[in-house]
Amino acid sequence: MATEQSVDLVDDDTVGWFTKAVLLAALTAALAQISIPLPGTLPPFSLQPFGMFFAGLLLGPLWGGVALLLYVLVGIAGAPVFSNANAGLGYVIAGQGTGGFLVGFLVGAVVAGAIAHRSLTPKPVADLSVPVQVVALAAAVAVVYAIGVPWLAVVTGLPFARAAAVMAPYIPLDLLKLGIAVGVVQGGYLAGR
Amino acid sequence: MLSYRPGSTFAHRLDPRSKLLVQFGLAIAAVAHPTLPWLAGTTALALCTLAAAGLSPLAVLRSYRVVLAVLALAPFVAGVALGPPWFRVEPALRSALYVGRILPVLFVSAAYLTSTPVRDTRAAVQRLIPGKPGQILGIGMALVVRLFPLVLADVREVRDAIHARGGEARSLQDRVRLLAVRSLERTLDRSDRLSVALRARCFAWNPTLPPLSFARRDYPVLVLGIALAVSPLATV
Numbered sequence: 001m002a003t004e005q006s007v008d009l010v011d012d013d014t015v016g017w018f019t020k021a022v023l024l025a026a027l028t029a030a031l032a033q034i035s036i037p038l039p040g041t042l043p044p045f046s047l048q049p050f051g052m053f054f055a056g057l058l059l060g061p062l063w064g065g066v067a068l069l070l071y072v073l074v075g076i077a078g079a080p081v082f083s084n085a086n087a088g089l090g091y092v093i094a095g096q097g098t099g100g101f102l103v104g105f106l107v108g109a110v111v112a113g114a115i116a117h118r119s120l121t122p123k124p125v126a127d128l129s130v131p132v133q134v135v136a137l138a139a140a141v142a143v144v145y146a147i148g149v150p151w152l153a154v155v156t157g158l159p160f161a162r163a164a165a166v167m168a169p170y171i172p173l174d175l176l177k178l179g180i181a182v183g184v185v186q187g188g189y190l191a192g193r
Numbered sequence: 194m195l196s197y198r199p200g201s202t203f204a205h206r207l208d209p210r211s212k213l214l215v216q217f218g219l220a221i222a223a224v225a226h227p228t229l230p231w232l233a234g235t236t237a238l239a240l241c242t243l244a245a246a247g248l249s250p251l252a253v254l255r256s257y258r259v260v261l262a263v264l265a266l267a268p269f270v271a272g273v274a275l276g277p278p279w280f281r282v283e284p285a286l287r288s289a290l291y292v293g294r295i296l297p298v299l300f301v302s303a304a305y306l307t308s309t310p311v312r313d314t315r316a317a318v319q320r321l322i323p324g325k326p327g328q329i330l331g332i333g334m335a336l337v338v339r340l341f342p343l344v345l346a347d348v349r350e351v352r353d354a355i356h357a358r359g360g361e362a363r364s365l366q367d368r369v370r371l372l373a374v375r376s377l378e379r380t381l382d383r384s385d386r387l388s389v390a391l392r393a394r395c396f397a398w399n400p401t402l403p404p405l406s407f408a409r410r411d412y413p414v415l416v417l418g419i420a421l422a423v424s425p426l427a428t429v
Contacts, residue, residue, distance in 0.1 A: 007395060007397045007399065008397055008399050009396070009397050009398075010391075010396045010397060010398055012392060015388050015391050015392055015396055016388050018329060018333065018388075018391075019336075019384045019387040019391065020384045020388075021333065022333050022336045022337055022340065022384070022387070023340065023380045023383050023384040023387065024380065024384075025333070025337045026337050026340045026341045026345075027344050027348070027376060027377070029337070029341050029344070029345070030341065030345040030348040030376070031348065031376070033345060033348075034348060034349075034352060034372075036365065036368065036369070038365075045365065045369070047369065047372070047373070050373050054373075054377060066329065069330065070330065070334060071337070073314075073318060073330060073334055074311070074334050074337045074338055074341070076314070077309075077311045077314035077315065077318075077334060077338075078195075078196060078197055078305075078306040078309065078310075078311050078314065079311055079337070079338050079341060080194050080196065081337075084259060086194065086257075086260065087194065087195065088195070088299070088303065088305070088306050089216055089217070089220060089298070089301075089305070090220075090257070090295070090298045090299035090300075090302030090303065091260065091302070093220055093224070093295070094260060094264065094295040094298065094299065095260065096259065096260050096263035096264065154224075154291075155264075155291065155292070155295060156264065156267035156270075156271070156288055157227070157267065157268075157271060157284075157287050157289075157290065157291025157292065158267055158270060158271050159271070159284075162270060162271065166270065176365075176366070177369070179366075180366055180369050180370050180373065181373070183370060184370060184373055184374055184377070187370075190377070190381075
């Protein structure tokens, strides 16, 4: 005897946010493979934080969080999406001492989205004022370091102050990335998104 | 880099949910106690997981060599002092012990990666997380794995195009802005096309789940995973 099952279609808005989250997860993974070498002893300029910035600003706290959660889950499942094509739970925990930063990106996207949109439903990015964008992304960067530095200390057994000193050279670069991300939004490149 | 290799080892035949539990359990157990006996025990267990997956520890060490090389610097950073005696052994040894805890986690993670296809992990996530969140994450993982190579090719194409047009001479900010804008544009265009494609195919909340089932061999592995996960509580 044939059984009937009704199809519970996903509504159009949800499909739109879902596909944006999927593609921003893929973009975060792609940007993690790209870095620009800097002169001298400066660390390479990694583009990975842009995934967190754009996920928070474009998708808000819920779907921005989903995007970064998908990124981390796919990496744990074995896809080579972390820096230098790494994968696995071991990399999320240890990384190159930087495993906590992956978790920090996830929480950072949620925090940036929550501050920028103040609602689970995101507004168009063009409606976000510059100060709100700056505060949202600065909070995201602060969260990334608030999670990443103690995590580094726990994984490596370094005293907290020394772990913070190891990560300090990256802060000006992250602030520069924050400025570039706000510039991208203000330049009207994401109008209508 | 390590990735899934088809095979018929004991680890390959296990359900991904029991392997996930052992992986997380061993990670919790390894990180919980920075002592030598604990480190020896978790490392021995992790080596067993490698044997179960038919994977050589040397291959894992080779694959994670950059990670391990960076982590190996930690004891030196911990030991350096800003005055006499300039290098202190005790904090360096403590840091070495902490870093050593990561080795079994990398081993068990490598055993999981090489014995479990991504689609099985996706199926496990979809079954372990109930309701719509599980559906979203399961289908989302499958789509990210499918689309990642395309988005990566897009980003590399944009980078090469900037380079071909003398981008090296531009300021760092300009290069990064161009790369971010063009990559984001392409990514969002792909998102719009994917959205239309999913709606055209009646994307629903009740799709058919990928098949997974526990076999008799999974039960002792599940018990081991649970025991490892709660082992820190037993020693408090």
